[in-house]
Amino acid sequence: MCRNKIAKIITSYDIRDIIKEDERVDAMHITGVKVAYYFICHTKLWLFSHNITMERENDYVALGKIIHENSYRGHNEIQIGDIAIDYIRKGETIEIHEIKKSSAMENASKMQVLYYLYYLKSRGVIATGVIDYPKLKKRITVELTPESEEKVKNVLTEIEKTISGPMPPPKRKKICKKCAYYEFCFGGDE
Numbered sequence: 224m225c226r227n228k229i230a231k232i233i234t235s236y237d238i239r240d241i242i243k244e245d246e247r248v249d250a251m252h253i254t255g256v257k258v259a260y261y262f263i264c265h266t267k268l269w270l271f272s273h274n275i276t277m278e279r280e281n282d283y284v285a286l287g288k289i290i291h292e293n294s295y296r297g298h299n300e301i302q303i304g305d306i307a308i309d310y311i312r313k314g315e316t317i318e319i320h321e322i323k324k325s326s327a328m329e330n331a332s333k334m335q336v337l338y339y340l341y342y343l344k345s346r347g348v349i350a351t352g353v354i355d356y357p358k359l360k361k362r363i364t365v366e367l368t369p370e371s372e373e374k375v376k377n378v379l380t381e382i383e384k385t386i387s388g389p390m391p392p393p394k395r396k397k398i399c400k401k402c403a404y405y406e407f408c409f410g411g412d413e
Contacts, residue, residue: 262331
């Protein structure tokens with residue numbers, strides 16, 4: 224993402240001032256996807272964190288990208304450090320948006336957005352978050368409170384433990400058959 228596009232969106236800040244180093248988060252390269260995966264499946268989090276990625280071949284991931292591209296044309300993903308925000312709106316406040324195809328993993332999505340808000344706050348940017356569900360014509364607002372900020376910090380510690388330990392054994396859940404890692408975890412066993 225070029226700096227000019229970000230500068231148009233975040234006009235009252237100099238991007239060099241926004242991006243300060245946060246050694247704890249940056250050292251583990253914790254992304255919003257990893258935060259979401261922590262709430263979805265620890266095995267998936269571990270595999271993804273060790274560069275075993277299978278999303279490119281998954282139809283559900285492809286569908287999510289198509290929904291994103293078709294529903295929010297003209298909005299470009301913003302990469303800031305290790306996080307990728309689907310798009311940002313700047314009005315009286317900075318509003319970050321995360322686009323999801325369904326609300327099935329709403330808690331994971333909320334924590335992902337809370338992490339983005341925490342990440343930005345640690346760099347001097349105060350924002351609010353919005354999760355957009357274009358297929359459902361629904362959106363929810365997410366705000367970083369002192370309680371949710373503490374929860375994010377605890378989750379980051381748990382993610383570090385999960386990533387640095389041995390691969391957690393897969394636990395079969397209702398959502399597994401739609402997962403990009405299904406074959407890896409269960410070898411197609413029914």
